[in-house]
Amino acid sequence: MSVLVYTESENGSFKKTAFEVVSYAKAIATELGTTLTAVSINASNTSQLGVYGADKVLEITNDSLANFDAQGYADAISQAATSQDATVVVLSQTANAKFMAPLVAVNLEAGYVSNVVALPQSITPFKIKHSVYTNKAFSLTQINTPVKIIGLGKNAYGLHETSAAAVSEAFSPSFKQSDTKVISVDKATDKVTIADAEVVVSAGRGLKGPENWGMIEEMATILGAATACSKPVSDMGWRSHGEHVGQTGKPVAATLYIAIGISGAIQHLAGINSSKIKVVINTDPEAPFFKAADYGIVGDAFEIVPQLNEKLKAFKAQNA
Amino acid sequence: MKILVCISHVPDTTSKINFTDNDTKFDTNGVNFVINPNDEFGLTRAMWFKEKQGASVHVVNVGGPETEPTLRKALAIGADEAIRIDTPATDGYSVALQLADVVQQGGYDLVIGGRESIDYNGGMVPGMLAKMIGANFVNTCISLEVEGSSATAIREIDGGKETLHTSLPLVIGGQKGLVEESDLRIPNMRGIMQARSKPLHVKQGVEQSPRSQATTFEKPAPRGAVKMVDSVDELIDLLHNEAKVI
Ligand SMILES: Cc1cc2nc3c(=O)[nH]c(=O)nc-3n(C[C@H](O)[C@H](O)[C@H](O)COP(=O)(O)OP(=O)(O)OC[C@H]3O[C@@H](n4cnc5c(N)ncnc54)[C@H](O)[C@@H]3O)c2cc1C
Ligand SMILES: Nc1ncnc2c1ncn2[C@@H]1O[C@H](COP(=O)(O)O)[C@@H](O)[C@H]1O
Numbered sequence: 001m002s003v004l005v006y007t008e009s010e011n012g013s014f015k016k017t018a019f020e021v022v023s024y025a026k027a028i029a030t031e032l033g034t035t036l037t038a039v040s041i042n043a044s045n046t047s048q049l050g051v052y053g054a055d056k057v058l059e060i061t062n063d064s065l066a067n068f069d070a071q072g073y074a075d076a077i078s079q080a081a082t083s084q085d086a087t088v089v090v091l092s093q094t095a096n097a098k099f100m101a102p103l104v105a106v107n108l109e110a111g112y113v114s115n116v117v118a119l120p121q122s123i124t125p126f127k128i129k130h131s132v133y134t135n136k137a138f139s140l141t142q143i144n145t146p147v148k149i150i151g152l153g154k155n156a157y158g159l160h161e162t163s164a165a166a167v168s169e170a171f172s173p174s175f176k177q178s179d180t181k182v183i184s185v186d187k188a189t190d191k192v193t194i195a196d197a198e199v200v201v202s203a204g205r206g207l208k209g210p211e212n213w214g215m216i217e218e219m220a221t222i223l224g225a226a227t228a229c230s231k232p233v234s235d236m237g238w239r240s241h242g243e244h245v246g247q248t249g250k251p252v253a254a255t256l257y258i259a260i261g262i263s264g265a266i267q268h269l270a271g272i273n274s275s276k277i278k279v280v281i282n283t284d285p286e287a288p289f290f291k292a293a294d295y296g297i298v299g300d301a302f303e304i305v306p307q308l309n310e311k312l313k314a315f316k317a318q319n320a
Numbered sequence: 321m322k323i324l325v326c327i328s329h330v331p332d333t334t335s336k337i338n339f340t341d342n343d344t345k346f347d348t349n350g351v352n353f354v355i356n357p358n359d360e361f362g363l364t365r366a367m368w369f370k371e372k373q374g375a376s377v378h379v380v381n382v383g384g385p386e387t388e389p390t391l392r393k394a395l396a397i398g399a400d401e402a403i404r405i406d407t408p409a410t411d412g413y414s415v416a417l418q419l420a421d422v423v424q425q426g427g428y429d430l431v432i433g434g435r436e437s438i439d440y441n442g443g444m445v446p447g448m449l450a451k452m453i454g455a456n457f458v459n460t461c462i463s464l465e466v467e468g469s470s471a472t473a474i475r476e477i478d479g480g481k482e483t484l485h486t487s488l489p490l491v492i493g494g495q496k497g498l499v500e501e502s503d504l505r506i507p508n509m510r511g512i513m514q515a516r517s518k519p520l521h522v523k524q525g526v527e528q529s530p531r532s533q534a535t536t537f538e539k540p541a542p543r544g545a546v547k548m549v550d551s552v553d554e555l556i557d558l559l560h561n562e563a564k565v566i
Binding site: 068070071074094095096098099100101102103105106107110111112113114115127131132133134135136137138139140141142143144145178179180181182183184185186187188191193194195196199223235241242247248249255256266267270273276277279280290291292293294295296297298304307308311312315319 | 483
């Protein structure tokens with residue numbers, strides 16, 4: 001018996017979610033009285049995982065896994081799990097982890113629960129809480145299979161340091177080259193993505209037109225934030241579809257979500273429920289978003305945002 | 321090309337979510353059910369395959385009789401036949417297992433599912449199905465073209481997109497981008513009339529035991545009242561000293 005965690009990396013460096021899933025998986029391993037093994041693919045610096053509790057790291061180094069390939073990755077991780085006799089496998093909920101988790105579940109004949117928000121409530125029977133109805137509710141779900149797969153929602157557990165050895169071991173899985181090949185990747189490398197961001201600055205139809213997004217971009221730069229928008233804004237082509245947040249768009253699990261000129265429709269709020277602090281700037285004191293906010297300013301974005309940007313710049317300069 | 325579109329029957333996006341029977345069951349009282357939005361984009365894309373490339377399009381749902389109006393709506397939009405697997409959708413795995421049986425019996429080349437259902441939000445059925453039947457799989461698919469047995473798909477990744485080359489048989493987890501909102505079709509009178517005489521096959525499910533099941537539900541704790549702030553200085557101070565997020 002052991003716990004296995006998949007630690008995702010990009011260009012060799014671990015993503016922050018990797019440290020979060022290790023922290024979480026360590027807590028489960030402790031509860032089960034067993035050890036935690038991490039598995040990494042083409043990552044360097046695996047000793048970092050020890051800081052969050054990995055006892056062992058299976059390092060997979062393989063050029064044919066240089067591009068993400070759901071099939072190949074799923075096979076590699078499944079074999080790592082089997083080799084460790086893992087009864088619990090933990091993954092994050094990044095786009096790639098969500099892509100391959102169902103494949104791992106079939107490989108390991110395991111029950112899989114996604115969008116998990118807490119440690120298991122009980123081990124026997126195995127019951128775990130996860131969000132459903134697009135964050136409008138939680139379900140306590142029981143997994144009946146000997147092997148359990150957990151997809152941990154971003155920022156659901158946080159980082160917890162506990163030192164462990166992170167003994168590195170090379171691991172060479174065998175897998176079939178899949179039929180699916182990456183032809184090209186189109187990704188702005190200098191921008192923070194909504195999935196990775198701690199802070200998200202989001203704007204809606206209240207901004208009147210795409211030409212007014214300069215101040216939103218500026219705030220995002222000052223705060224190291226990602227930019228986002230409401231659905232009509234992407235529908236009208238003011239911003240790209242990838243920025244649309246909500247029930248039919250992207251979920252945001254940020255520590256700070258700043259909503260400017262967004263009314264706060266139920267479908268929009270569904271996407272941001274798992275963000276920690278919400279700030280709303282809106283001219284209409286009756287805007288429904290204020291009911292879901294932590295802090296609110298009633299006012300015109302065209303006045304407030306430039307002021308806020310200046311003050312934030314000064315604040316950042318002072319606290320740098 | 322034979323296409324199967326998986327249709328999840330879900331509460332519409334404005335629904336208030338409540339539970340009954342000591343929080344063990346979803347309260348359907350006053351709830352309007354619709355085709356899962358991600359599946360609706362997929363269904364419209366399938367219609368284009370039908371119209372431009374002569375594909376036949378079947379739709380399928382795993383669920384009880386209450387889902388039939390949703391399947392009829394898919395027929396009214398233009399699907400040729402509908403299948404309902406008469407078994408409760410307990411978990412993603414058991415739904416995928418039922419769908420795998422349908423795909424194998426029906427010899428479909430392309431299966432279009434959604435990135436996730438907006439009720440269970442599992443994001444798992446299409447991937448599990450693909451693995452069970454040994455088909456290729458592309459998730460968060462925002463564009464799909466098929467020529468003969470080869471396919472070019474674009475998928476959304478965190479912060480961008482990726483173009484993939486793959487081949488049939490193929491399963492996708494689709495979403496907006498496959499078609500746009502303005503491309504979605506509202507059933508017209510003629511479609512609704514025709515749908516009445518199109519086949520809706522009800523089949524018994526294969527034997528299974530779910531790997532997981534929901535025990536109880538709860539709603540998020542009510543939040544504290546919003547703090548209204550008069551100046552940006554005060555806001556920065558609160559974010560820094562109280563919320564500690566900047
Ligand atoms: C099936 C379905 C799915 C949907 N999914 C989503 C989804 O995933 N995400 C989503 O966002 N929406 C979604 N919607 C749309 C949603 O219902 C709302 O229409 C949408 O969120 C409104 O966007 P908005 O707040 O930008 O625009 P509006 O509702 O037009 O609000 C604009 C706001 O800006 C304020 N404002 C105006 N001028 C200023 C100013 N100068 N300064 C400050 N504030 C100002 C106004 O007071 C108002 O509150 C969905 C709808 C449906 C039917
Ligand atoms: N009961 C069901 N019947 C048919 N298709 C389903 C069902 N449940 C889920 N699906 C399909 O699987 C996708 C993902 O669902 P889920 O894994 O529940 O998030 C949905 O968008 C549908 O295409």
